[in-house]
Amino acid sequence: MSVVSEDHQPLTFDFVDDGLVPNSKMPFLVYKRAIDVDNDHPEKTIEGLFGANGWGAMWRNGVYDYLHYHATVHEVLGVARGNAIVRFGGDNGTELAIAAGDVAILPAGTGHQCLSSSADFSVVGAYPPGPPAEITRATPENHAKALKTIPNVKLPKADPVMGTNGPLVKLWKRG
Numbered sequence: 001m002s003v004v005s006e007d008h009q010p011l012t013f014d015f016v017d018d019g020l021v022p023n024s025k026m027p028f029l030v031y032k033r034a035i036d037v038d039n040d041h042p043e044k045t046i047e048g049l050f051g052a053n054g055w056g057a058m059w060r061n062g063v064y065d066y067l068h069y070h071a072t073v074h075e076v077l078g079v080a081r082g083n084a085i086v087r088f089g090g091d092n093g094t095e096l097a098i099a100a101g102d103v104a105i106l107p108a109g110t111g112h113q114c115l116s117s118s119a120d121f122s123v124v125g126a127y128p129p130g131p132p133a134e135i136t137r138a139t140p141e142n143h144a145k146a147l148k149t150i151p152n153v154k155l156p157k158a159d160p161v162m163g164t165n166g167p168l169v170k171l172w173k174r175g
Helices: 042-052 140-152 167-171
Strands: 011-013 028-031 056-061 075-081 081-087 093-099 103-106 112-117 122-129
Touching: 011 167, 028 167, 042 075, 042 122, 075 093, 081 103
Parallel strands: none
Antiparallel strands: 011 028, 028 103, 056 122, 075 103, 075 122, 081 093, 081 112
C-alpha cells in the first residue's frame, strides 16, 4: 500500500467552540492525497492502513448531510472514491473539498457535515480503541454534556496514516 512520505505534513485547522459545537483545542488534521487508492479495492487499502495503525472500529459509507460530532471518540475519515464538500468545525467552520486518497482526522467534538458529494463518494471511517462512537447533534443540551466527556477521551497511540511517529502524536496534546 502506498502512503505519503514520512516528511509529508497534514494541513491543520483550529476551530473554536461556537456554543453548539464544542470542537477541540487540538487541531483538525487533513492529509491531501495521502493514500494511493488507484486500485480495484480502495476501501480495503484504507482499512488495511487504519487497522495497521490501531484504528480498528471501522465502517464504510459517506458523511451525514446534517451537522454532528462525536463527544466520546476521535474519528478518521479516509476517502476511497469520489469527492465531496464537507464543512468541518460547525456552521462557522471551514468548507473543504476532499477527494479520493485524502484523510481527515477529527479530534472528539469536531463538527462535520457533508454539503455535496459525487455519486460515487465513499468513505472509510475508523476510531481508535475506546468507547463506541455516538452521533451527537448540535444542541445546547448536547453541548453541555460534551464539554464533560471530551476531556476524558484518550489520546490515540498512533496517527492513523503515519503510525506511532506520525504528526498526530506530536500535534495532539492535552493542555
